[in-house]
Amino acid sequence: xxxxxxxxxxxxVFSSTAFADQSAVTPQVAKVKAEVQKRGSGEKSKVRVTLxxxxxxxGYIGKIEESSFDVNDAKTGKATAxxxxxxxxxxxxxxxxxxxxxxxxxxAVAVVAAVFGIGCASTKVCR
Numbered sequence: 001x002x003x004x005x006x007x008x009x010x011x012x013v014f015s016s017t018a019f020a021d022q023s024a025v026t027p028q029v030a031k032v033k034a035e036v037q038k039r040g041s042g043e044k045s046k047v048r049v050t051l052x053x054x055x056x057x058x059g060y061i062g063k064i065e066e067s068s069f070d071v072n073d074a075k076t077g078k079a080t081a082x083x084x085x086x087x088x089x090x091x092x093x094x095x096x097x098x099x100x101x102x103x104x105x106x107x108a109v110a111v112v113a114a115v116f117g118i119g120c121a122s123t124k125v126c127r
Contacts, residue, residue: 046092047059048092049089053086058073
């Protein structure tokens with residue numbers, strides 16, 4: 001009888017740790033969940049979601065739940081439920097910060113070159 005009770009206790013301990021590992025939140029899931037919460041829901045929260053299968057969804061976040069969120073297609077309004085565990089990448093629909101900085105730098109260089117070119121053309125220093 002004593003052996004049976006020890007065996008049952010061991011079984012309960014090991015099975016509870018197995019279930020705890022399954023429900024553990026990975027860093028990727030936590031990151032995606034935080035990003036969705038930050039963006040909020042509604043037609044102004046446009047996103048592009050890349051799933052682990054390679055599928056890309058575009059639209060806006062319609063509904064946020066504990067284990068998933070909905071991406072609504074902007075044209076049709078069709079909602080697609082997306083589990084946080086299936087998301088590989090989530091980003092806004094606009095340009096990234098890196099591209100915005102690159103564009104500003106290019107415009108600034110062009111303006112400086114134009115000012116320098118006009119200054120040289122009006123004086124004999126550059127000739």
